Amino acid sequence: MAFSLNTSESLRRYAEGDPKLGPLYAHFPIPGGTDKPPKGTVPGPVSPATVHAIRDLAGRTGASGSSTTVLDYLDSPETSYVLAGQQPGLFLGPPFALYKLLSAIDLAGRLSGEEAGGKRVIPLFWIASHDSDREEIDHIDLPGPGGEPKRMRFSFETVPPRLQVGDLVVTPGGWKGYLDDLEDVLPPSSFRGPLLEKFKGLVVEDISLAELFARTVHALLPGSGLVLFDGRGAEVDPAGMAIMAEAVRRHDEVADSLTAGTKRVVDILGSAPLDTPEDRPPLFLVDHGVRVPLRREGGRFITPDGTEYVPEDLALSIEEGKVRVTPAAALRPIVQDSMFPNISTIAGQSELVYHAQLGPLYDLLGVCRPPLIPRASMALLHFRSADKLEKLGLSPESLLGGQAAHPESEVQKEIDRCAETLDHEFSALLRLIDSETPGAVPEDDPARTRLPKETVRAMERLSRLADQAGDNRRNLIHRVKQELFPGGRPQEMVTSILYPLCRYGEALLPALQSAVHAGNSLPQILIVDPRKNS
Numbered sequence: 133m134a135f136s137l138n139t140s141e142s143l144r145r146y147a148e149g150d151p152k153l154g155p156l157y158a159h160f161p162i163p164g165g166t167d168k169p170p171k172g173t174v175p176g177p178v179s180p181a182t183v184h185a186i187r188d189l190a191g192r193t194g195a196s197g198s199s200t201t202v203l204d205y206l207d208s209p210e211t212s213y214v215l216a217g218q219q220p221g222l223f224l225g226p227p228f229a230l231y232k233l234l235s236a237i238d239l240a241g242r243l244s245g246e247e248a249g250g251k252r253v254i255p256l257f258w259i260a261s262h263d264s265d266r267e268e269i270d271h272i273d274l275p276g277p278g279g280e281p282k283r284m285r286f287s288f289e290t291v292p293p294r295l296q297v298g299d300l301v302v303t304p305g306g307w308k309g310y311l312d313d314l315e316d317v318l319p320p321s322s323f324r325g326p327l328l329e330k331f332k333g334l335v336v337e338d339i340s341l342a343e344l345f346a347r348t349v350h351a352l353l354p355g356s357g358l359v360l361f362d363g364r365g366a367e368v369d370p371a372g373m374a375i376m377a378e379a380v381r382r383h384d385e386v387a388d389s390l391t392a393g394t395k396r397v398v399d400i401l402g403s404a405p406l407d408t409p410e411d412r413p414p415l416f417l418v419d420h421g422v423r424v425p426l427r428r429e430g431g432r433f434i435t436p437d438g439t440e441y442v443p444e445d446l447a448l449s450i451e452e453g454k455v456r457v458t459p460a461a462a463l464r465p466i467v468q469d470s471m472f473p474n475i476s477t478i479a480g481q482s483e484l485v486y487h488a489q490l491g492p493l494y495d496l497l498g499v500c501r502p503p504l505i506p507r508a509s510m511a512l513l514h515f516r517s518a519d520k521l522e523k524l525g526l527s528p529e530s531l532l533g534g535q536a537a538h539p540e541s542e543v544q545k546e547i548d549r550c551a552e553t554l555d556h557e558f559s560a561l562l563r564l565i566d567s568e569t570p571g572a573v574p575e576d577d578p579a580r581t582r583l584p585k586e587t588v589r590a591m592e593r594l595s596r597l598a599d600q601a602g603d604n605r606r607n608l609i610h611r612v613k614q615e616l617f618p619g620g621r622p623q624e625m626v627t628s629i630l631y632p633l634c635r636y637g638e639a640l641l642p643a644l645q646s647a648v649h650a651g652n653s654l655p656q657i658l659i660v661d662p663r664k665n666s
Contacts, residue, residue, distance in 0.1 A: 197355020261298020279614025
C-alpha cells in the first residue's frame with residue numbers, strides 16, 4: 133500500500149508531472165512512464181580503460197551468473213546503461229541504496245529485449261568511492277531496545293583528512309570484531325548466524341571499502357546482471373578526463389552556468405541543495421587518494437598549501453594524465469553521462485532536485501541529459517504490527533500525526549461525562565421522590581448512598597482499565613512508529629538492511645525485487661511474514 137508521509141514536495145510534484153517543473157528537466161514528464169528507452173547520453177562504446185576497470189572489479193568481488201556474462205557486452209556500440217549510484221556504505225548503507233540497486237535492475241530488465249529493438253540494457257551502479265565524507269559511511273543504524281536508532285560505528289585506521297572513502301581499508305580482524313559487536317544488537321533468529329558468517333567471509337584479506345561494497349552487492353544479489361564501477365576510475369577515463377579538463381578551461385562559464393541553474397531551481401522550487409560558490413571549480417585534485425580543493429583567485433587556481441595552477445596548463449595536464457582530478461557533486465552526473473551511453477538515471481529525492489540545477493552546465497559541456505527515474509521507495513512492516521495497526525483503525529499517516537498520540541484522552545473525557553450524567557440524573561430522581569412523597573427514602577437509606585459509591589468505584593475501575601489499554605496502545609504505536617519511522621525519519625533512510633535480513637532471512641531480497649517498480653516514487657509499505665521465509 134502507498135502512503136505519502138515524508139515524501140518531499142519536489143518528489144510529489146515530479147511524480148505528478150507538474151508542468152511548472154518542465155524548465156528544470158530535459159525529459160519531463162517521463163515519456164510513456166518508463167516503457168520505452170530513449171537514446172543514450174553519448175554514443176557507445178565505453179572506453180577500454182573503464183571496461184577493464186569494471187571487469188577487474190567484477191572478477192575480484194565475486195560477480196556471478198548474468199553479472200559476469202554481461203561483461204562481454206560492456207564495450208558493444210549496441211549496449212546502453214541504466215545508471216544509479218551511492219557512496220560505499222557498510223552493508224550497502226541505509227536501505228535506500230539497496231532500493232536504488234533493485235530499481236536499476238528492474239528498469240534495465242524492462243528496457244531490454246524487444247522494447248529496445250533487441251539491444252542490451254545493462255544496470256550499472258556507480259560506487260561514489262571518490263567522496264571524502266567519512267562520517268557519512270563509517271556506521272550503520274540498528275533499532276535499539278526501545279526501537280530508537282542505535283548507531284554502530286566501524287573503527288577505520290587513522291587516515292589523512294579528505295581521503296577518498298574508497299581508499300579506506302577494512303582488515304579481517306577489524307571486520308570480525310565489528311560483526312561480533314553487531315551480533316548482540318541484531319534480532320535473534322535462525323537467519324542471523326549464517327548471514328553473519330557470510331559477511332565475515334567477504335573480508336579474508338585487507339580490502340578497500342569500495343571493494344567490500346562490491347562484494348556485498350554480489351553476495352546479496354548474485355547473478356542479477358548488475359555491474360559496478362568504482363567512481364575513482366573516472367580519474368583515468370578519457371571521456372571523464374576531457375569533461376573535467378574542460379570544466380577547468382572554461383571555469384568562468386561553468387560558474388555562470390551553475391549560478392543560472394541554481395537561480396532557476398530557487399525560482400521554481402524555493403531552494404537549491406547544491407552549494408556552488410563562484411570561486412570553487414566543481415572538482416578536486418587527487419594527491420595519493422586525498423581530495424585537494426581548488427580556489428580560483430586572480431586568474432589562477434590555488435590549493436590550500438599555496439600551490440598555483442594556470443587553468444590552461446592544468447587542463448592540459450588533466451587530459452595528458454599528468455594530474456588526477458575527481459568530480460564534485462555538481463560535475464559528477466555530467467562525467468557519468470560522458471562516460472556511459474546512459475539512457476536513464478535512477479534518482480533519489482535529493483538527486484531529483486540537484487540534477488535540476490545542472491541543466492545549463494550539461495548544455496555548456498555538450499553532454500545530453502538522461503531521463504531521471506525516481507527510485508523505488510519502501511518501508512518494511514512485520515505482519516503482526518500491520519495486523520495490530522489495522523485492529524486499532526490506524527494508518528501509517530496517523531503515526532506521525534496527533535490523533536494517535538494520546539487516544540485514551542477521549543475515553544477519559546467520556547468516562548467523566550458519564551459519571552456527571554449519572555450523578556445528575558440520580559440526584560434529580562431523588563429530588564422528585566422527596567417532593568412527591570416526603571420521607572419515602574430516609575437520608576441514611578442505602579438507596580441514597582450505595583449507587584453513588586458504586587458509580588465512583590465503577591468509573592475509577594473504567595479509568596484504570598482505560599489507562600492500561602491506553603498504555604498498551606501507546607506502546608504499540610511507539611513500536612510501530614519506530615519500525616516505520618525510526619527517530620522520526622523514514623525507515624529507508626536509517627535502519628540498515630542488515631537488521632531485516634537477520635529478522636526475515638535472505639528470502640526477503642527476491643520479495644523486495646518483486647515489489648520494486650522503478651518510477652513508482654511514492655513510498656510503499658511491504659508487509660513481511662517471516663514464517664513464509666523459513
